[in-house]
Amino acid sequence: MTAHAVIVHWIAGRVRLRIDEKRGDAGYFSDISERFARFGNVYKTKANPVTGSLALEFSGDLDDLLRRAEQDGLLSVAADAGAEHSSGAAAVYRGLDGGPINLVSGRDINRDFMMGALLLLVGVGQMFRGKWFPPAFSVLWYARQAFNLADRRR
The missing domain is CATH 3.30.70.100 (Alpha-Beta Plaits)
Incomplete structure (x- = not known):
């Protein structure tokens, strides 16, 4: 059954x-x-x-x-x-087809990798500003998740 x-x-x-x-x-x-x-x-x-x-x-x-x-x-x-x-930001981020964004120049950008890189920069910036908990660690955690997602979709 x-x-x-x-x-x-x-x-x-x-x-x-x-x-x-x-x-x-x-x-x-x-x-x-x-x-x-x-x-x-x-x-x-x-x-x-x-x-x-x-x-x-x-x-x-x-x-x-x-x-x-x-x-x-x-x-x-x-x-x-x-x-x-x-259908909020998380759904938009994970949604669509998961493929790369096609630039006007014809090159492709992997959304997940770019999101991870951006979040990594924000996290490091928060650390330099002295805001270790929770802003920096939270943003770095999200960056790690975005990199993992980008790696799985390769």
Whole structure:
């Protein structure tokens, strides 16, 4: 029997599913995390059996990912009427096609790398101004995340 999941929250490249009927079942969440991790387009899985939730970071289309999960018998998914969809700065940053920006000159710029470089400069600037906590470390953390994302998309 396939478990029924509900989409709780999603942005481009990330979705959180809630599987109420399997709440507390650590073995199930360990197994489903491993099976999702085998998908070529899933970068990271994070399961929490206590809350019955599963977070996935992926590339590509959410509908394709969920369709494949249903075909493989992992779970069936329904959108919750109260599910949140972010279309803010994070969604714009992670969204679009993830490809490079084409300049007028015809060269390409990798958005993720450029965002990481900009945040790195801001973080170092904050450190020189003596603002170590939290501005500098927060910005440096975001820069690291942007560099990791740029590296994964190469």
